[in-house]
Amino acid sequence: MAVPSGPVSPSTEAERAMFDFVDAYDRAYEVAADRHGMTVAQACVLGRIARPRGMRELADELGCDASNITQIVSRLEARELVERHADPHDRRSRRLTRTAAGDELNAAFEKTFEFARAATSNLTLDEQAQLAELLRKALGRPA
């Protein structure tokens, strides 16, 4: 089930458009992950290990418990997509890296998840800039 799967009683046309957009994005992400034999959480974690990362770091970024990351990383490690290395500066910490296979799978995933590319390709450059600005403004985080 994509999250949150559709409109929540949107009251305006703009709200409905936002809901539909988010819904389409989430579903596309899920489909892409699945197509590469990953869960959403796994694709999400794998994607973040472009550079060496710590477990804690990822947990904070994703807003979840560290033990959750332990578990997800263990599954990725079992498939030899990521590796846990020792951190030379702190022996409690782990430096996560992607293996070559992990890099490959991640690239394949991103290629499959063409949602954003498709979305932008439906817009002119001007429109893209406009959309970006409006989304930022809507979030209350002006560029």
Add this chain to the structure above:
Amino acid sequence: MAVPSGPVSPSTEAERAMFDFVDAYDRAYEVAADRHGMTVAQACVLGRIARPRGMRELADELGCDASNITQIVSRLEARELVERHADPHDRRSRRLTRTAAGDELNAAFEKTFEFARAATSNLTLDEQAQLAELLRKALGRPA
């Protein structure tokens, strides 16, 4: 963990803005559900029972197995938020309805999930219309 929790190597400013927007939406939804003692899936299902619905119907809409709906509805039913009634026209089928408590909780949830309202309130009416149109166009589903 919000899904999909952040950018997937976005290559353009517009793509990054979309990612951030979706991420913020998903997180807000999760927080709101949690605040009312529901999971994302539960809030999502509850929200769709504004009018009587069948199990199959919901499963199709959410793109998941019917047995998944059975399970989620059972939890909502245990909390007396929804009820399963017989369908007079098809005795295999169930007509799901919200109880008064279910209506109330759903309303409270929607009030808490102020994401869309907040987002639109950051925009002028003109900008809202523009955003809606751009999102539709990006999705390739012109209004």
Add this chain to the structure above:
DNA sequence: GGTGATGCTTGAGTCAATCAAGCATTTCTG
């Protein structure tokens, strides 16, 4: 040099989700 914080893991438990079976009912078809 001990005390407390920090980074990670383990174990127990809940929920979401899928698949395979199975039951009851409806619908189609010969």
Add this chain to the structure above:
DNA sequence: CAGAAATGCTTGATTGACTCAAGCATCACC
């Protein structure tokens, strides 16, 4: 009309995500 196929839902088994509570090792500080 009767038998076969399809449909709507549930159950049971299994996997994964997620949380919390504990615990271990290491670091940081006073």
